[in-house]
Amino acid sequence: MRTFARRALVAAAVLALVATGSACSKKNDSGARPGQxxxxxxxxxxxxxxxxxxxxxxxxxxxxxxxxxxxxxxxxxxxxxxxxxxxxxxxxxxxxxxxxxxxxxxxxxxxxxxxxxxxxxxxxxxxxxxxxxxxxxxxxxxxxxxxxxGGLAMCYRRDLFAKAGLPSDREAVSQLWPTWEQFIATGQRFTAANTGAKGFVDSVTTPFNAIMFQSGDTNFYDRSGALAAESSPAVRRSWDLSMKMISDGVTARATTWSKDWEAGFKQGSFAVTACPSWMLGIIRNNSGADNAGKWDVAAVPGGGGNWxxxxxxxxxxxxxxxxxxxxxxxxxxxxxxxxxxxxxxxxxxxxxxxxxxxxxAYKNEYFNNAPVGQIFGSGAKALKPVYLGPKHQAIKERAFEPALQSVEQGQAKPDAAWAKALADAKKEAR
Amino acid sequence: MRRITPYLLIAPFFLLFAVFGVYPLLYTGWVSLHDWHLIGGHQFVGLANYTGLLSDPDFWNAMANTGGIFVLATVPQLLLALWLASLLNRGLRARTALRMGILLPNVTSVAAVGIVFAQLYSRDFGLVNWLLGLAGAGPVDWQGSRAGSWLAIATMVDWRWTGYNALIFLAAMQAVPRDLYEAAAIDGASRSRQFWRITVPLLRPTIVFTVIISTIGGLQLFTEPLMFGNGKMLGGSLGQFQTVAMYMYETAFQRFQYGYGSAIAWTLFLVIAAVAGVNALLVRRAAR
CATH class of the missing domain: 3.40.190.10 (Periplasmic binding protein-like II)
Incomplete structure (x- = not known):
């Protein structure tokens, strides 16, 4: 009898585990009422x-x-x-x-x-x-x-800026970085202050994208739809500034969309990230209610852009x-x-x-009541579209971003990563 | 009638196997001889996909990763499984519960295991790096470094399969006649000597079997590295842990190059068949 009870217990445990494993994979159906x-x-x-x-x-x-x-x-x-x-x-x-x-x-x-x-x-x-x-x-x-x-702005952590002795008011913060070079200099000031954050900006790919979308009317493709990443001044300039951010140590090396990145919002791993306006919701979800009021919205370096x-x-x-x-x-x-x-x-x-x-008039309460309607709305009508070409997303996500991340992780040298990015871009565009 | 009845009885299996096994296999082979895109037409190119594969650095990178992770995972896994099996073969308390218990990781959803392990091994906020920090060691970039990622994925594989192999070893051990041990004990052989001189040699066919099964599973490794890499087929910024199966999926279902993807699938099949063949030869030699 004792063995039976023991076996039953084990069987029940196994069943329970299997059940919990499969329960979350099932989704209920649409929930429509009859006739709907x-x-x-x-x-x-x-x-x-x-x-x-x-x-x-x-x-x-x-x-x-x-x-x-x-x-x-x-x-x-x-x-x-x-x-x-x-x-x-x-x-x-x-x-x-x-x-x-x-x-x-x-x-x-x-x-x-x-x-x-x-x-x-x-x-x-x-x-x-x-x-x-x-x-x-x-x-x-x-x-x-x-x-x-995707009007561009920068989201920053008021508390971390204050801790680093930087201004935390959104007007003053915008004044800190009219250009990306000044943004990097601000990052170095922030890093030198040792706030406990792992870096200034979340990841190198964030500014890379922002700069690329700002600087010019094409990115990886030319207007005829041919792959032109190698000769594109917009891509090259974004790449060079990104490399400088890595060598100057201003990134927190939190790969976007990774577990460390998501947790980084909650833990205050980094003090600033680019926020095209659709990013506001993502920042709020990742940061959670505990960090309400800590984020604020300032202008993006280098002028407006659409991402x-x-x-x-x-x-x-x-x-x-x-x-x-x-x-x-x-x-x-x-x-x-x-x-x-x-x-x-x-x-x-x-x-x-x-x-x-x-x-x-809309102010976003979560972002310290930043007047986001005004911030994003004022530049929206002046936004210039970027011609992206057929496989922009694939080239960005599977050629250039991994290459940037490999340099950021210290796994590849900039020149080798650039060559790999171009080779992978050709592969994606084929 | 009587003559064909046996064939009729086994026919369902062969029919199903033909529809779901042989046909896709042959069709994949046919597709692999084409430049075949999801959208648009396809064009017969002969063996061009295969020759292209041989000079594709990404493919060789994936092969090296698959082989490396396989060795790193399988060797300690089988040794550990042997040791666990020999422990479970003794008179322990709650023996049935323990024997069932080591199988639990195997019945857990692999995706769930992957998500949990990816968090354990995350660089900034992972438990493993935290423990390393307590021990005074610096944080390891598990996702960034090749060695780190292989090790992390190997532990994931071992977590799932060690118990399974241990149970197979245990079943084989129970078939070993007791009197061999008794005789050895009378001759003064220690426990470990008994293990290496009696248990392991008698288990050799079983060990070869587990090696074959692990090889087939290991060369097809997919979900663990996928979950470890945050659901991306790239397997790290430089493909540090992209396996052949991931490269195949990426090619066929993200770049939509079905022809090239099918060539990868067939190459993987041939590699597995070759390794299994070598294993089979070893079995024959061992049995002799």
Whole structure:
């Protein structure tokens, strides 16, 4: 009997372990009520739509909206590509980020022409270049309705700046770094003060991207769509400044999106990071409630720039293209874009939203009541688009960022890393 | 009728194997002879993908990583499993619970194990570096350095598979006749001498079996390094811990070069078959 009890105990323990292992892999189904139509929306990160879809469901009782969000863009893109190639699996509405948009635009037959759903009237609601980005080259097909643009700013930790004897007021902080060289000098002052933080700026890839998006109208590709990373002055300048940041020791070496990076926000590993406005929500989520009021928003060195931003498209495979297009129109309307901005930070691309007094007056409580509506809104209309070319995202995430990280980790010399980045870029572009 | 009945009875297995085993294998081989993209057409290129592979530094890097992690993981794992099995073969308290207990890591979700280990080994806030710090050693950049990442992934593999191999060894040990030990004990052989002179030689076929199984698993290593690298197929900034399976996935499902990816898959298959063949020869020699 004793052996039996012991065996039963062991079996129960094994079962419990298996059960806990499998329980989290199961997700419940859509939760639609009978008779309701389920519209699925796929995107990455946080578009700030959670409350908006509840509002939409209230005003459209026959519709149930299901959000499927993937954390990282790099995981989202291959999934979407496979769904589109297979002709099944994609949501009714899908988010397309600027770095992957051009590649998907080359297969415009996969997407519904939103002009057929009355979206043409909305043209003047949006920033001109952003609207054009969502259309095909001949202008006949509208693939995506613009969601947000990526106006740049810097987020910094007031408490750590104060501890290092630097000014912590956002005007004064902006004065510290009109240029990236002055940003690096500030970083050296910060490092010398030994605040206990692991570095000044989170990771070398952050300023690399910001500088690249600021400096010029192309990055890795030239205007003809040919890979030109080797000769691009924007890429070279960003690379050189990044190398200087590494050799001057101002980065905290926290690889973006890694566990150390996420924890670094909570632990105060670094004092500053670039924040395109969509990053505000990510910083707040990672830093947690305990750090409320410690972050603030200042100007970005080197003048404005656009980093990121997305569109909402409706794949052809959707069984409810009409309803999906309606939802996309709703989510990109001026009112919704202001709401999403307040919820998660994505900066409106809808001109009416940018002019909305509610948007202009909005202060972000978490970021020490920074007047983010004003900070991001004032430069939004002057933003200049960067021509990104077909595989921008892949080249950035799988060629240049790893190369930068390898130098930052001390695993590679700058020249070797540059050569590897170029070789990998060729591989990605093939 | 009677003559074909046995064939009918075993047919389901072969049918299923043909559909889900042979067909994909052959089709992958066919794809590997093409320049085949997810989008757009495909073009027959003969063995160009294979010759390209031989001069692809990323492929050789992945091969070296896979082999290195395999050796680093398997050798201590099998030694540890042998030792655990010999402990469990003695008269211990709660023996059944212990025997079941060492299998627990094996039934835990590998993704969960990967996430936990990735946190343990994180550079700035990981438990392992914290312990090293207590002992006065500097923090190790587990994700950044090649040796560090191999070691970390090897511990992950060992955590999952040591207990499994120990149980197989234990089963084999129980088949060893008791009187051999009794005779040895009367002759004055110590416990460790008995282990090395009686247990290990009689276990040799089992040891070779576990080596083959570990080889097949080790050469296909995928989830552990993937989770360790924060879910990225790159396996570190310089591919420090990108395995062949990861490189295959990256090529086929992130760069969408199905032809080249299929060539990697077939090459990996041939390597595994070759290693298993060598193992089989060794078994035959050992049995002689």
């Amino acid at each position: 139509l389920t519209i699925t929306i796929d995107y990455f990160g946080d578009f700030g739509y959670a409350d908006l879809i509840k509002e939409y469901e209230r005003s459209h009782p026959g519709i149930h909206v299901q959000i499927r969000s993937v954390e990282k863009l790099d995981d989202y893109k291959p999934k979407l590509a496979q769904w589109l190639a297979a002709g099944t699996g994609a949501g009714d509405v899908v988010g397309l980020e600027e770095g992957i948009l051009n590649e998907f635009k080359t297969q415009s037959q996969n997407f519904v022409n939103l002009f057929d759903h009355g979206a043409g009237d909305l043209r003047n609601d949006f920033l001109g270049w952003k609207w054009e980005g969502g259309t095909t080259a001949d202008g006949k097909q509208l693939i995506g309705l613009p969601t947000d643009v 990121g931003g997305s569109w909402l498209a409706v794949p052809k495979q959707s069984k409810h293209p009409k309803e999906a297009a309606e939802l996309a129109k709703f989510l990109t309307s001026a009112k919704s874009q202001v709401a999403a901005f307040k919820k998660a930070g994505p900066l409106p691309s809808n001109v009416k939203a940018l002019d909305d007094p509610e948007f202009r």
